[in-house]
Amino acid sequence: MFKSIISAGLLWLCVLGAVPGMAQAGEDNPDYRLGGGDLIHISVFQNPDFSGDRRVAESGEITVPLVGPVMVGNLTIRQAEEKVAQMLSDGKFVVRPQVAIVPLQMRSAQVSVIGLVGKPGRYQLDSLNMRVTDALSMAGGIVQSAPTVGLNGGDVVILKGQRNGRPFSKTIDLADIFLKGQDDEDVPVVGGDTLYVARAPQYYVYGEVQKPGTYKIERRMTVRQALAQAGGLTPRGSQNGIRIYRKGDNGQEVELSAELDEALQDNDTLYFKQSVF
Incomplete structure (x- = not known):
């Protein structure tokens, strides 16, 4: 029993980021919204009966023991945590519930990669920490044709999407990331983003x-x-x-x-x- 309490406490500290190297879910990408097909892990502190992996249905619902269906579709991670906690509290199942949600698979979120890349198309986000260079890698990298052909992708990537409900656009120079070490330019991508690689000069x-x-x-x-x-x-x-x-x-x-x-x-x-x- 004592070991179970310690294990539960350590798990909760890891989820909340109290243990070095473990960041809170969604910290790098707070704009991500849950959708059908996503797999998440729910942790309710000191209440393991309510914890476990849940697959978000196409309707946007998950099932929580005793509570029943909970609509989390189109909610951010933090909003989903608050909603589950509220329903546990309203149903008097848990007093002052502390809920943490960790996304495991994000099948509902896709990014588009277009322009001079090896395999243009739409790609699913594998994690909340996927960045511009990860998306380019999935799309086969930037096209580099024979020297005399002239169809070469440039070093500049244009990222367009939405952040906090507003249009977002950023021009990213890949040379700054790889040659100058400016890792902060390798920004996270979110569902609905479009990356465009133009022709090189x-x-x-x-x-x-x-x-x-x-x-x-x-x-x-x-x-x-x-x-x-x-x-x-x-x-x-x-x-x-x-x-x-x-x-x-x-x-x-x-x-x-x-x-x-x-x-x-x-x-x-x-x-x-x-x-x-």
Whole structure:
């Protein structure tokens, strides 16, 4: 009996986050709302008869012993805890009940991943702690095609959804997460979110180069690096008189002379002419 009380107490402390490393359910994602198919674990402190795993029906209900059906569909974790506690109290089953709910499977919540990813589509959230990089991984990662094809996904992901009932949008630079260690940019995703991976910036090159075509613009890429990516000049090519065709703010294309150290912009067209000698 004494061991049972201690075990129940430790379980409750873990659920509430009193034990290091165990966060309260829904702490990272308080906006998540329960729905049909979700599997949750209910703990009622010092009342194990009411505790256990419950599957949320398609109607949004769960069944609690003695209480009967409880509608938790479309409630947050905290709201569901409060509702179960209220019904236990109103039915005089438990005096001042302390209820904790831990989501185990979230089949009702899905995120959409679209754009240049390996497998665009809708994916179920496996946990409340799923983040942007987890969703991208499920969708097969960002597309990286052959260098001359030009259909490469960019390093920037646009996240759209709702938070606290209001429209939410965030632009996330994956390089900041992986190269700069800014883990706070890898934000949690919630049901209904959409992630969009746009095409990476690209340039076109033609003329006297070994491999004319379309290429991805790497960060801070210069004309010199673009020339190297295109295999260098042909024996007849010249580094003099390099031309860039670039669209201005009005959408009209302008012709510019270029130096080897000039930075490229998205949709630039490079032309390397033939040497006069």
